[in-house]
Amino acid sequence: MNYIRTGISLFFEYDTPRIVHIQSKKVGVINRFIQFCIIGYVIGYAIIFKKGYQDFDNVQSVVTTKVKGIVMVNTTVHPDIQPIWDVADYIVPPQENNAFFVITNLIVTPNQSIGICPEDSTIHGSNCTVDKDCPAGTSLPVGNGVLTGKCDPDVSRCEIHAWCPVENGTTKAPKPAVLEESKKFTVFIKNNIEFPKYSVKRRNLPDNVSNDYLQSCRYDGGANSRCPIFTLQSIVEGANSGSYGEVAMEDIVSGTGSRYDELSGQGGVIQIRIKWNCNLDLSVDKCLPEYSFRRLDSSTYKISKGYNFRYSRNFKDANGTEFRTLYKAYGIKFVISVSGQARKFAPVPFFTNVGSGLALLSIATIICDIVVLYILKARALYKEKKYLQVVGDDAYKVLD
Ligand SMILES: Nc1ncnc2c1ncn2[C@@H]1O[C@H](COP(=O)(O)OP(=O)(O)OP(=O)(O)O)[C@@H](O)[C@H]1O
Secondary structure, three states: OHHHHHHHHHHOOOOOOOOOOOOOHHHHHHHHHHHHHHHHHHHHHHHHHOOOOEEEEEOEEEEEEEEEOOEEOOOOOOOOOOOEEOHHHHEOOOOOOOEEEEEEEEEEEEEEEEEEEEOOOOOOOOEOOOHHHOOOOOOOOOOOOEEEEEEEOOOOEEEEEEEEOOOOOOOOOOOOOOOHHHHHOEEEEEEEEEEHHHOEEEEOOOOOOOHHHHHHOOOOOOOOOOOOEEEHHHHHHOOOOOOOOOOOHHHOOOOOOOOHHHHHHHOEEEEEEEEEEEEOOOOHHHOOEEEEEEEOOOOOOOOOOOOEEEEEEEEEOOOOOEEEEEEEEEEEEEEEEEEEEEEEEOHHHHHHHHHHHHHHOHHHHHHHHHHHHHHOOOHHHHHHHHOOOOOHHHHHHHHO
């Protein structure tokens, strides 16, 4: 019953704010301190640091790459490998979206032709004692061919119909890598970007440069940081790593922290990040890219390290018999990602931040009220001054 009475009386009440001017050093200091913090936050952090006076637009971008460089392979060490490797040989596939792959190491199985031969010994399930162990027409899960149904008695392995002889699974990737000199290859990264909201188009090379400049300049993160030509070694090891092998690790700046000789053996994945953060309130010429590099795969794994795949080159001999050379190619996949924002002054975010800052100032009043009404010694006095109970009907009667 009491609840209902209280509820009804609450319904017939009205609270209106009242200004109580308190002259107290303590409360005054607390109030000013909180106001100062809030104003500091709004002006210093929200408006200046977080650029709350500017509108923004995200970058839209397209990247193309061109790698150049030639390697000569020592054919006495690697007799099965062609002596000269140029860009058409080591970049596979020739074009990718926002990425390129460079072959750095190889296991070659030359002169394969279609025929019958024993399965490779490292393939699980290839060992046999009788023909029954090799059901005809099936293939082993990671096998190289289709089982003929016969067990080869000489090597005790199932016979397969395949490109023969099959790749030897026990062969390890050569060390040092066959194409380790690929560290000297250069890649031209051409990045065109646009901030559509502001109709601003930029690219990562100066407009007034010549072909000669492009052919000779190299990105170094310093004086030549506008040059869009990178050596693969500088991407992996850092911009100051030109003299490979002689550079102390602490001298290597902004690389991936890996060494090219380690990476080239088993392959890996490297990310090239291009950041465009532009303040369009300043000159558009100051809108420049920043590059950073990191290794995406881990070198610490024991099994399935790096990155490799197989491909073949087929040819016919004078009799018209088809042959192929099978390549197990290890290499570095470079993935390019572009991100960024352009910012420019705009009244709407500016006034929104100022408005929300002004609204935040009421926090100072709330905190001071708590101090005054519940913490200070004279809280009873302040409470009495702050709340004035007026019974409306009685007041009306008094007026009468
Ligand atoms: N990876 C690279 N390393 C050094 N210079 C390069 C590289 N890629 C391109 N260049 C040079 O930059 C300039 C502009 O390259 P672009 O691809 O636009 O022109 P191009 O005439 O088709 O080049 P090219 O025929 O030499 O491949 C050319 O002089 C080119 O030789």
